[in-house]
Amino acid sequence: xxxxxxxxxxxxxxxxxxxxxxxxxxxxxxxxxxxxxxxxxxxxxxxxxxxxxxxxxxxxxxxxxxxxxxxxxxxxxxxxxxxxxxxxxxxxxxxxxxxxxxxxxxxxxxxxxxxxxxxxx
Amino acid sequence: xxxxxxxxxxxxxxxxxxxxxxxxxxxxxxxxxxxxxxxxxxxxxxxxxxxxxxxxxxxxxxxxxxxxxxxxxxxxxxxxxxxxxxxxxxxxxxxxxxxxxxxxxxxxxxxxxxxxxxxxx
Numbered sequence: 484x485x486x487x488x489x490x491x492x493x494x495x496x497x498x499x500x501x502x503x504x505x506x507x508x509x510x511x512x513x514x515x516x517x518x519x520x521x522x523x524x525x526x527x528x529x530x531x532x533x534x535x536x537x538x539x540x541x542x543x544x545x546x547x548x549x550x551x552x553x554x555x556x557x558x559x560x561x562x563x564x565x566x567x568x569x570x571x572x573x574x575x576x577x578x579x580x581x582x583x584x585x586x587x588x589x590x591x592x593x594x595x596x597x598x599x600x601x602x603x604x
Numbered sequence: 605x606x607x608x609x610x611x612x613x614x615x616x617x618x619x620x621x622x623x624x625x626x627x628x629x630x631x632x633x634x635x636x637x638x639x640x641x642x643x644x645x646x647x648x649x650x651x652x653x654x655x656x657x658x659x660x661x662x663x664x665x666x667x668x669x670x671x672x673x674x675x676x677x678x679x680x681x682x683x684x685x686x687x688x689x690x691x692x693x694x695x696x697x698x699x700x701x702x703x704x705x706x707x708x709x710x711x712x713x714x715x716x717x718x719x720x721x722x723x724x725x
Binding site (some may be wrong): 491496498502503542543544545546562566569570572573574576577579580581582585587588590591592595 | 608616617622623624663664665666667687688691694695697698700701702703705707708709711712713716717
């Protein structure tokens with residue numbers, strides 16, 4: 484991991500799968516395939532364009548399949564691939580960490596912003 | 605996790621700690637404190653500005669401390685806090701996943717781009 488070539492590849496992969504929207508989409512698909520509209524509804528705050536880009540990135544990385552059923556209107560389902568399922572454990576560990584420490588982090592932010600208001604994000 | 609409020613908080617936390625640069629900085633600090641210049645050298649491709657922003661975000665979240673030693677020139681060290689150390693396990697699991705699957709993902713991308721060149725990122 485600390486070797487040059489490997490490190491670059493890891494960074495490249497992380498920039499996709501470590502992305503917050505990718506993490507959320509992968510988590511949502513853990514139980515069953517979902518349609519675009521279901522994902523859009525469940526992941527509040529994601530724009531149509533960002534969801535499209537996120538799903539395309541995951542499809543390109545071989546983590547998600549996109550299946551079009553030619554009904555009227557066409558139905559599009561997204562499902563984790565076998566490779567995508569191997570990402571569930573690390574992704575859910577990260578999400579559990581975030582869930583478990585959100586109060587602590589919110590407090591740290593308050594302290595930081597009180598101490599130096601210029602540094603607010 | 606699928607409850608509304610919790611989900612929003614998790615997304616907010618993930619958008620910081622799931623960020624590729626944050627993941628790399630936290631990993632680099634696993635062994636010992638590092639100076640800004642050491643981090644900059646080790647994380648190839650990160651700009652001075654992006655490293656500054658990433659470190660400030662991690663400091664604000666209570667994951668990293670910044671210690672200034674008033675030498676000439678001043679020396680600035682960054683170190684993981686106890687909270688920051690709890691992030692090491694999930695972050696390293698994600699990095700190990702990325703490292704272990706980078707060849708497979710590179711192949712998936714090639715296949716995808718061959719199939720539909722319009723869809724390239």
